[in-house]
Amino acid sequence: MPIRTVGIIGLGLMGQGIATCLLAHGFEVIGLDTDKAKFRATQLHVARELKELNKQLGLAPKILATWKQRLHRAEGYADLASCELVLECVREDLALKRSIFAELEQAVPQTTIIASNTSSLPITLLQQGRLAPGRYLGMHWGEPAQIMRYLEIIPGKQTKAAIVTAAKRFGIACGKEPAVLKQDIRGFLSNRLMYAMMREAFHLVESGIADIETVDQSFRNDIGWWALLAGPFRWMDLTGIPAYAAVMEGLLPELSTGTEVPKLMKRVVRSKALGVANAKGFYPYTPASAKRWEQDWVQFTYEVRKLAERYTPTA
Numbered sequence: 001m002p003i004r005t006v007g008i009i010g011l012g013l014m015g016q017g018i019a020t021c022l023l024a025h026g027f028e029v030i031g032l033d034t035d036k037a038k039f040r041a042t043q044l045h046v047a048r049e050l051k052e053l054n055k056q057l058g059l060a061p062k063i064l065a066t067w068k069q070r071l072h073r074a075e076g077y078a079d080l081a082s083c084e085l086v087l088e089c090v091r092e093d094l095a096l097k098r099s100i101f102a103e104l105e106q107a108v109p110q111t112t113i114i115a116s117n118t119s120s121l122p123i124t125l126l127q128q129g130r131l132a133p134g135r136y137l138g139m140h141w142g143e144p145a146q147i148m149r150y151l152e153i154i155p156g157k158q159t160k161a162a163i164v165t166a167a168k169r170f171g172i173a174c175g176k177e178p179a180v181l182k183q184d185i186r187g188f189l190s191n192r193l194m195y196a197m198m199r200e201a202f203h204l205v206e207s208g209i210a211d212i213e214t215v216d217q218s219f220r221n222d223i224g225w226w227a228l229l230a231g232p233f234r235w236m237d238l239t240g241i242p243a244y245a246a247v248m249e250g251l252l253p254e255l256s257t258g259t260e261v262p263k264l265m266k267r268v269v270r271s272k273a274l275g276v277a278n279a280k281g282f283y284p285y286t287p288a289s290a291k292r293w294e295q296d297w298v299q300f301t302y303e304v305r306k307l308a309e310r311y312t313p314t315a
């Protein structure tokens with residue numbers, strides 16, 4: 001069954017971005033949130049972000065003319081009954097997600113695909129005790145969801161192959177380049193790669209090899225330079241494979257294998273730093289400089305999207 005109407009449970013940071021992405025690609029969206037104010041916030045967010053999307057990348061006039069009629073508010077689970085797909089986007093809490101699935105299952109047909117945007121919970125665990133567990137899977141979105149091409153699709157042990165295929169097709173229709181995993185694993189792909197890198201970054205700083213700024217500088221100017229065009233394997237192809245094998249022999253035994261949250265991280269969290277959100281992070285900020293970083297990040301993602309489309313087109 002083609003996906004035309006998508007339910008979103010949880011209209012927070014991710015839910016609002018995903019709603020924007022879906023409306024920009026012509027889907028009907030039905031949003032459900034226990035906080036009544038979130039639907040209005042979503043309308044405002046979508047209006048602002050679609051305007052920007054149109055300015056930066058261009059949108060069909062029909063999309064702009066119809067999005068308001070395609071965004072609906074759900075008063076309860078019964079209003080999600082017409083959805084071919086429901087995306088769960090509430091906070092990372094296993095018990096909460098499970099209670100939502102239990103209610104949702106009673107309201108939608110067993111053909112409705114149910115996806116969780118969980119960042120870390122194993123999909124196989126979410127499938128346990130579910131009605132028709134074969135239609136459950138992970139769809140891990142990136143933020144800003146309306147701009148990024150990132151989407152990871154994660155089957156649990158019980159997910160049916162046809163559901164994975166439908167999710168991939170849906171991701172492409174949303175302008176993504178979906179990465180489909182063969183198996184469920186904690187952290188999926190990009191988070192595992194990112195946390196391996198972050199562990200080493202903390203190790204370098206805590207061992208006094210370089211300060212935070214210098215680690216960031218090196219990362220941006222080397223890995224950051226090629227990572228949009230090539231993943232690690234393409235990069236080795238581009239630059240000559242045998243040298244990497246030789247370096248691995250000496251270097252891998254020296255890389256951090258720590259399993260504790262780094263001391264520096266604990267200290268920064270204890271200081272109540274949230275990052276640019278409260279102008280307090282690994283770097284010092286003023287409210288104005290924090291705002292500028294936020295704005296630069298959004299503008300940068302638009303520029304990067306254009307560059308990515310040029311060198312590694314999705315279509």
Ligand SMILES: NC(=O)c1ccc[n+]([C@@H]2O[C@H](COP(=O)([O-])OP(=O)(O)OC[C@H]3O[C@@H](n4cnc5c(N)ncnc54)[C@H](O)[C@@H]3O)[C@@H](O)[C@H]2O)c1
Pocket residue numbers: 009010011012013014015032033034035038088089090091092093096100117118119120140141142143
């Ligand atoms: N923030 C990110 O960058 C990011 C990226 C990828 C995945 N995720 C994952 O996406 C999920 C959502 O993250 P977020 O940052 O959008 O969270 P958030 O806290 O911003 O939003 C969650 C929303 O869910 C609503 N909610 C809570 N209980 C509910 C219920 N019973 N029914 C309906 N709505 C309910 C809240 O009112 C809130 O609006 C999490 O699992 C998170 O790990 C987050």
